[in-house]
Amino acid sequence: MKLWRWLWLLVTLGVLAEGFRVALFVVPSDSAQGDVQRIFYYHIPSWAGMGLFFAINLGCSLVYLAVRNRNQALAMKADSLAVASAEMGVVFCFIGLVTGSLWGRAVWGIWWTWDARLTSTLVLWLIYVAYLLLRRFAAGPQMRTLAAVMAIFGYLDVPLVYMSTRWWRTQHPAPVFGGAPGSGIDPSMMPAVWWNLAGWLMWGIFVASLRYVSEYRAQNAEQAEALKSLEFAPGPTQMAGGR
Amino acid sequence: MRSGYFVTHLKKDLQLEWRSKDAINSMLFFALLVVVLFSLAFDPTRAVSRQIAGGILCVATMFAAVSALNQAWARELRNQVLDALRMTPAPAASLFLGKTLANFLFVMVVEVVLAPVFVMFYNLHALGNAWLLVLVLPLGTWALIVNGVFFAALSIRTRNRELLLPLILFPIFIPALLGMVMSATAILTGEGDAVLWIKMLGAYDVIFTTVCMMLFEVILHAE
Numbered sequence: 001m002k003l004w005r006w007l008w009l010l011v012t013l014g015v016l017a018e019g020f021r022v023a024l025f026v027v028p029s030d031s032a033q034g035d036v037q038r039i040f041y042y043h044i045p046s047w048a049g050m051g052l053f054f055a056i057n058l059g060c061s062l063v064y065l066a067v068r069n070r071n072q073a074l075a076m077k078a079d080s081l082a083v084a085s086a087e088m089g090v091v092f093c094f095i096g097l098v099t100g101s102l103w104g105r106a107v108w109g110i111w112w113t114w115d116a117r118l119t120s121t122l123v124l125w126l127i128y129v130a131y132l133l134l135r136r137f138a139a140g141p142q143m144r145t146l147a148a149v150m151a152i153f154g155y156l157d158v159p160l161v162y163m164s165t166r167w168w169r170t171q172h173p174a175p176v177f178g179g180a181p182g183s184g185i186d187p188s189m190m191p192a193v194w195w196n197l198a199g200w201l202m203w204g205i206f207v208a209s210l211r212y213v214s215e216y217r218a219q220n221a222e223q224a225e226a227l228k229s230l231e232f233a234p235g236p237t238q239m240a241g242g243r
Numbered sequence: 244m245r246s247g248y249f250v251t252h253l254k255k256d257l258q259l260e261w262r263s264k265d266a267i268n269s270m271l272f273f274a275l276l277v278v279v280l281f282s283l284a285f286d287p288t289r290a291v292s293r294q295i296a297g298g299i300l301c302v303a304t305m306f307a308a309v310s311a312l313n314q315a316w317a318r319e320l321r322n323q324v325l326d327a328l329r330m331t332p333a334p335a336a337s338l339f340l341g342k343t344l345a346n347f348l349f350v351m352v353v354e355v356v357l358a359p360v361f362v363m364f365y366n367l368h369a370l371g372n373a374w375l376l377v378l379v380l381p382l383g384t385w386a387l388i389v390n391g392v393f394f395a396a397l398s399i400r401t402r403n404r405e406l407l408l409p410l411i412l413f414p415i416f417i418p419a420l421l422g423m424v425m426s427a428t429a430i431l432t433g434e435g436d437a438v439l440w441i442k443m444l445g446a447y448d449v450i451f452t453t454v455c456m457m458l459f460e461v462i463l464h465a466e
Contacts, residue, residue: 065461126414133410138401145465146397149458153390153415156454160418160447 005209012202019195027192036106039099041192045200046096050121053089053204054128057082058155061148068145076219079144082151083135084211086128088204093125120161127154140226248333252341259318260349266311270353273310275360277303282364292365297427300354300361301420305387308350309409312391315346316399325399328463335460339392343455347381347388354380370433375441379430382444383423386451390415393455397462419447 023041030037060082068075100118105111112118131154135147260266281299285291319325328338361367369376391412398407426440 123414123417126417130411130414134398134401134407137398137403137407142400142465145461146401149397149461150411152458153451153454156450157415157418160443160450163418163443 005206008202008206012199012206015195015202016199019192019199022195023192027189033107036103038192039103041196042200043096043099043103044193045197046092046099048197049092049201049204050089050096050124052201053085053092053208054124054155056085057089057128057151060085061151064144064148065152068141075144076223077216079148080212080216080219081208082148083215084208086131086151087211088208090125090128090132091207092200092204093121093128097121097125120158123161124154124158127157130154248337249341252333252338253344256342256345257348260345266314266346266349267352270307270311270349271356274303274307274353274357277306278357278361278364287365289366292367293370293431294428296361296365296367297431298424299365300357300427301383301423303357304350304354304384305413305416305420307353308346308384308387308391309412311349312346312388312395312412313405313408315342315392316395317404320399335463336456338463339396339456339459343389343392346392347385350384350388351381354384367431369431371430371437373430375430375437376427378441379423379426379437379444382441382448383419385448386419386423386444387416389448389452389455390419393459393462396459400465419444422447 019041023038029035060078063078064075064082067078097118101111104113131147131150134150135143138146278299281295281303285295287295316325319328391408394412394415395404395408398404398411401407422440422444425435426437426444429435429437429440
């Protein structure tokens with residue numbers, strides 16, 4: 001297992017290095033924006049990563065809620081993966097916001113604008129930070145249930161935020177991929193997108209898997225501890241101290 | 244769901260509030276303070292106040308409501324009432340609905356009392372169809388209260404629950420706040436489409452009321 005993780009890390013670093021080379025030195029610069037556009041190769045992978053990890057978080061939360069009374073082991077795995085993916089999603093979301101902001105400063109002349117996509121992703125970021133905060137403030141198995149419910153709320157809120165801010169105002173360029181007909185970028189630029197997309201997703205999976213393992217072990221240790229104190233506890237009063 | 248349970252919960256909450264008047268009094272005074280503070284801080288002219296009044300009223304209500312929502316469930320912790328409620332055969336959704344409706348009524352009372360004061364302080368005169376506000380306020384308040392009661396129940400057994408409630412409620416409430424503010428501003432200034440935002444508020448209410456009712460049982464029995 002350890003060997004595979006090292007191999008995965010090595011391949012990831014290789015892909016990232018190649019992605020860096022292709023994005024900065026190989027593909028042509030944008031005809032309208034010049035070299036500034038190259039930040040796009042880091043902007044897109046972060047959104048892809050964010051979408052992937054928040055979706056994993058929702059899936060794991062649903063699994064946790066469904067099996068928490070029947071299959072304890074699976075529920076704990078799902079919950080650990082939910083934490084790991086939420087944290088990774090928040091990181092990707094943050095990187096996406098920062099790269100977008102840097103680009104905005106260069107092209108629009110402003111760091112930030114209250115535009116539909118910017119606002120909705122910021123709200124998304126806030127929701128998942130709140131989710132992580134909830135996990136810190138609550139304790140024990142009830143926290144996992146509460147957090148799973150919160151994750152469903154968070155995910156449900158996203159389309160609403162997006163729709164409402166879209167009616168509000170928009171300044172962000174139309175989606176580059178899958179937008180209006182004729183959208184998309186020049187085929188000569190695609191290698192940079194693919195390398196970086198692959199590299200950053202691999203990186204995200206690597207970090208999330210580490211987080212998953214540590215969280216899973218921590219939960220197991222916590223449960224073992226709780227069982228032990230249950231066995232030795234003189235009365236029910238001591239159990240309340242754990243909250 | 245039998246309506247009997249729901250009415251019992253609602254009556255109990257209304258009676259409690261009628262005797263103590265804790266929530267309504269504190270909310271009223273708090274919201275009044277916010278309105279005064281904003282008015283002093285921005286010193287708006289008549290045209291400007293039309294632009295910002297909707298937002299200030301919504302934000303003032305929001306802060307006031309959170310202070311009361313923190314008490315909504317904390318009340319039930321004394322004498323283990325909450326544990327008793329969990330053991331009753333009544334469906335969890337009826338408990339939730341009763342609590343939500345009671346708190347909704349409290350906040351609506353605050354808004355109705357506050358509205359004339361607000362109009363006076365900010366020298367307001369709506370340029371759009373002012374009657375639409377009769378739709379906007381209840382819809383926006385319901386969106387706030389339905390999520391607020393739910394998340395107050397969610398955070399009741401955590402550390403720092405008073406702090407946690409706004410932290411998890413506000414991000415979720417943002418689309419509804421936007422809908423409320425934009426429709427109120429559209430009505431006051433007479434520019435923009437208020438009906439579109441009212442529809443959005445309605446959709447938000449339907450979606451979140453449904454999800455809250457479905458998931459409340461999970462929250463109530465979370466162990």
